[in-house]
Amino acid sequence: MSKLIVTKAEFQELAEVRLVEAKALLDLSKWDGAYYLGGYAVELALKACIIKMFMATDAFPDKDFSKNCYTHAVEKLVEMANWTVHGRPPRTRTRNCWPTGP
Secondary structure, three states: OOOOOOOHHHHHHHHHHHHHHHHHHHHOOOHHHHHHHHHHHHHHHHHHHHHHHHHOOOOOOOHHHHHHOOOOOHHHHHHHOOOOEOOEOOHHHHHHHOOOOO
16 A cells, blocks of 8 residues: 655655656657656646645645645646646746755
């Protein structure tokens, strides 16, 4: 049985693992698996961004908002992460959600 992922760091770590796995499959021309794991990495990264957004405020999240985070729908997660600017997710928001290296 797998462990429940709950922290921003756990979501980030698993997103990075899935991205490495997707790249390995891509290098082997295993397109379907690479696509699937790449999408999963995006989902996990978006959830880490949503957690960071709530860590920056002292507001308690709406119950429905929290419940809606339990989804695999990337479009819904992009919306929940408040990512859209002029209908497109800006690249700078991604960088702001992720830690930079040493």
